[in-house]
Amino acid sequence: MSDKILVAYASRFGATAGVAEAIGKNLAEHGAQVDVLPIKAVKDISPYRAVVVGSAINAGAWLPEALQFVQEHQADLRRKPFAAFLVCMTLTMKNGEQYRSHVSTWLEPVRALVRPVSEGLFAGALDIGKIPSFSDRLKFRISVLSGVWKEGDHRDWNAIHAWAESLYPLLISVS
Ligand SMILES: Cc1cc2nc3c(=O)[nH]c(=O)nc-3n(C[C@H](O)[C@H](O)[C@H](O)COP(=O)(O)O)c2cc1C
DSSP states (O other), X not given: OOOEEEXXXXXXXXXXXXXXXXXXXXXXXXXXXXXXXXXXXOOOOTTOSEEEEEEEEETTEEOHHHHHHHHHTHXXXXXXXXXXXXXXXXXXXXXXXXGHHXXXXXXXXXXXXXXXXXXXXXXXXXXXXXXXXXXHHHHHHHHHHTTSOOSEEOOOHHHHHHHHHHHHHHHHSOO
């Protein structure tokens, strides 16, 4: 078995890609060989000893290609250490931490396929100008105006690094 770790992600506007890169960098600092790739670029997971999959949340769910990836590779993923993370705006809300257990339920469809050895729940970023759909832009503008959350980059790099640190021993443990 190789020592390579895959960090695969689904991202629409780059925030989740950045989280995946940070996790990959942290794992590489421990000496692991790491590939950080968008999910659509991954064809074969057999070269990897462990897999981390992360997605942005849209409408209370992982992006479809991320769940589809876990579905397609579920048999293989059950035989390797597998970790999952999500990136969302709910955790950026004032008192967002009180929604952590609700946010965690968004990983239920993933758990139903393959149980992760660890789960990361992270605050993301919002740039309304980047959202292509007019109605989504409108909804987000209203949510910002009504004080639900603020635009900008809310990623908590300390929390992301702490999770990646805790992940390394779980991913390299003999399976
Ligand atoms: C169309 C759309 C729907 C979203 N739905 C949710 C949601 O239901 N809950 C939430 O907490 N964040 C939601 N978000 C916020 C994103 O999860 C957040 O902006 C994330 O950082 C985006 O990551 P990305 O840049 O990798 O695409 C939504 C964003 C968009 C554009």
